[in-house]
Amino acid sequence: MNDSSWGAPQTGYWGPSDHGPGRGAAPAGPAYDAHNAQQTRPMPIVPDVPEHGGDQEVDRGAARLSGPLFRDEPTRARPLPGEVPQNPEPMPDVPQPAPAPQKKSAGRDLGAAIGVGVGLGAVIVASLFVVKAVFVGVVAVAVVVGLWELTKRLEERKGIKAPLVPLALGGAAMVVAGYARGAEGAWVAMALTALAVLVWRMTAPPDGYLKDVTAGLFAAFYVPFLATFVALMLTADDGAWRVLTFLVLTVVSDTGAYAVGWRFGRHKLAPRISPGKTREGLLGAVAFAMVAGALCMEFLIDDGIWWQGLLLGLAVAASATLGDLGESMIKRDLGIKDMGTLLPGHGGIMDRLDSLLPTAPVVWLLLVIFVGSG
Numbered sequence: 001m002n003d004s005s006w007g008a009p010q011t012g013y014w015g016p017s018d019h020g021p022g023r024g025a026a027p028a029g030p031a032y033d034a035h036n037a038q039q040t041r042p043m044p045i046v047p048d049v050p051e052h053g054g055d056q057e058v059d060r061g062a063a064r065l066s067g068p069l070f071r072d073e074p075t076r077a078r079p080l081p082g083e084v085p086q087n088p089e090p091m092p093d094v095p096q097p098a099p100a101p102q103k104k105s106a107g108r109d110l111g112a113a114i115g116v117g118v119g120l121g122a123v124i125v126a127s128l129f130v131v132k133a134v135f136v137g138v139v140a141v142a143v144v145v146g147l148w149e150l151t152k153r154l155e156e157r158k159g160i161k162a163p164l165v166p167l168a169l170g171g172a173a174m175v176v177a178g179y180a181r182g183a184e185g186a187w188v189a190m191a192l193t194a195l196a197v198l199v200w201r202m203t204a205p206p207d208g209y210l211k212d213v214t215a216g217l218f219a220a221f222y223v224p225f226l227a228t229f230v231a232l233m234l235t236a237d238d239g240a241w242r243v244l245t246f247l248v249l250t251v252v253s254d255t256g257a258y259a260v261g262w263r264f265g266r267h268k269l270a271p272r273i274s275p276g277k278t279r280e281g282l283l284g285a286v287a288f289a290m291v292a293g294a295l296c297m298e299f300l301i302d303d304g305i306w307w308q309g310l311l312l313g314l315a316v317a318a319s320a321t322l323g324d325l326g327e328s329m330i331k332r333d334l335g336i337k338d339m340g341t342l343l344p345g346h347g348g349i350m351d352r353l354d355s356l357l358p359t360a361p362v363v364w365l366l367l368v369i370f371v372g373s374g
Contacts, residue, residue: 146223146350171220201213
């Protein structure tokens with residue numbers, strides 16, 4: 001290599017040479033004068049800046065030339081002074097608190113439900129053992145209110161206009177006729193009520209006539225006709241005790257199903273109809289009702305035997321559960337939770353009659369078989 005090349009003045013990277021018009025090559029070494037150094041100073045090579053660099057750190061506003069410290073670490077810009085990071089990373093060492101366990105809930109105001117239930121029970125028992133006619137009036141009022149709730153929901157949710165006036169008058173007449181004239185009076189009142197529904201609906205335009213009268217006949221059978229069996233029980237010599245047995249067994253069955261199902265329920269009974277009901281709850285209803293039935297038949301019913309009460313309790317648990325599921329089907333079809341809001345903690349009157357109505361003919365029939373109609 002020629003030694004004179006180390007001291008010869010050369011051009012910069014892009015400028016012409018001071019000693020000739022042509023483009024010169026880059027200097028081969030550091031030996032060049034200060035004047036040319038100011039014009040041809042090469043771009044400095046910036047070393048990699050560590051993640052947290054002291055005096056090797058570049059200006060905060062400039063882009064970082066170096067990559068992440070580790071190969072799998074994402075590149076991220078440092079925040080400006082006073083800037084809050086957009087997505088702060090959680091500290092892995094801080095333990096997260098465990099979620100509090102959720103308690104089971106009945107879905108209703110339990111205090112209000114108990115208070116209303118006790119109040120209704122006191123009115124029913126007082127009227128039942130003081131004046132039987134007053135109790136018949138209580139049943140008739142419950143029937144009329146239940147019909148009003150049912151027809152109102154049908155009209156609101158499905159546009160079905162079942163005639164309420166003939167249903168209410170005929171329903172009350174069915175209950176009174178059942179108490180005064182027995183089964184024959186109840187059947188006659190039912191037939192007249194059906195005829196009144198057909199005629200009453202003729203005063204409106206014919207559109208929807210068939211569905212309106214069909215709903216009316218269904219309502220007449222479902223609410224007042226089934227309720228007449230309570231009045232039929234009342235006509236016996238020990239009628240008040242028969243009605244009390246009917247009420248106690250139905251309430252005990254519902255209570256057993258709720259208590260056992262709420263505490264031990266795991267397997268759904270009919271999830272598409274009533275998701276809250278379980279098989280364990282049904283077993284609880286059967287057990288509670290059978291024990292209560294044996295006690296009632298032994299101590300409340302004339303000539304009753306305890307084993308008859310076991311069968312009676314089993315039948316009540318089955319009919320009460322089916323009645324509850326039946327109304328659940330109606331409410332799911334209508335898209336509602338309760339039939340009404342008259343009773344705090346319970347819903348409407350129909351929400352309390354759902355298990356009582358289908359159970360009334362079952363208890364009436366079994367008591368007639370076991371101890372007679374007397």
